[in-house]
Amino acid sequence: MDLDFEVVELGEANHPEAGDTAPDFTRPLVNDEFWEDVSLSALCAESDGPVVLVFHAMDGAFPATYVWNEIRDRGWHQDATVVGVSISSPYEHKTLLEERDIEGDHQLYSDPANDVAESYGIAMELDGMAGIAEPRPAVFVLDGERTVEYAWVAQQWPDFPDYDTVEAQL
Template identity: 85%
Template sequence: MDLDFDVVELNAADHPEAGETVPDFTRPLVNDEFWEDVSLSEVCAESDDPVVLVFHPMDGAFPATYIWNEIRDRAWHEDATVVGLSISTPYAHKDLLEERDIEGDYRVYSDPGNGVAEQYGIAMELDGMTGIAEPRPSVFVLDGDRTVQYAWVADEWPDFPDYDTVEAQL
């Protein structure tokens, strides 16, 4: 297959594994109407369902589009609280939610400094962009105490989660 991009193997990530508690953080959490600073612990504690934390490339990158289209089409919000996270601004997240037609059902954290990905051990530098990093695609299914029930972290770029396996966790 002739791809318009190179597939790149990524270095090993030192990320939270099943049974571990993920670090808490507070960042702007964007929905289709507004955003406000909300901690992950607050999201987990308020949810009666598992929380699916989806780290994705910056909004507008083709992997982010594919990931969100798949999550929307599979209606994960029916069985879980789904929140995304990327380095994009709240304004870009509002556009992503609108363009992907997922308003109301999903929220996305804005972390332009990529500090959360660094805490989670999943930060990766963008090829050809000195000083700019973003989270590698990752999915963590969490319980109300932020304990990881399932973790998937990309080991190559681009890479996508096994959506069926994530659904089995829900």
């Protein structure tokens, strides 16, 4: 198959596993109307079901578009609170929510410094972009106390979660 991009092996990641408590953080959480600083612990405590934390490439990159189209089409928001995390700004997140037609169903954390990915052990530097890092693709399903019920972290770029396996966790 002739790809327009190179597949890159990412190596090991030191990320939270099932049974661990996910690191807490507070960042701007963007929805279709506004954004405000919200901690992950507050979001998990207020959720009626599991929280699906989706780390993704910067908005506009094809992996982010593909992941959010798939999540939208599968309707994960019906069984869980689905939130994304990327290095994109709140303004870029609002555009992604509109373009992917996921307004009202999903929210996105803005983490331009990539500190959240660092705390989760999944930060990766971008080839050819000095000083720019973003999270490697990852999905964590969390309960109300931030206990990790399921963890998937990409071993190569690009890579995508097994959506059926995530759905089985929900």
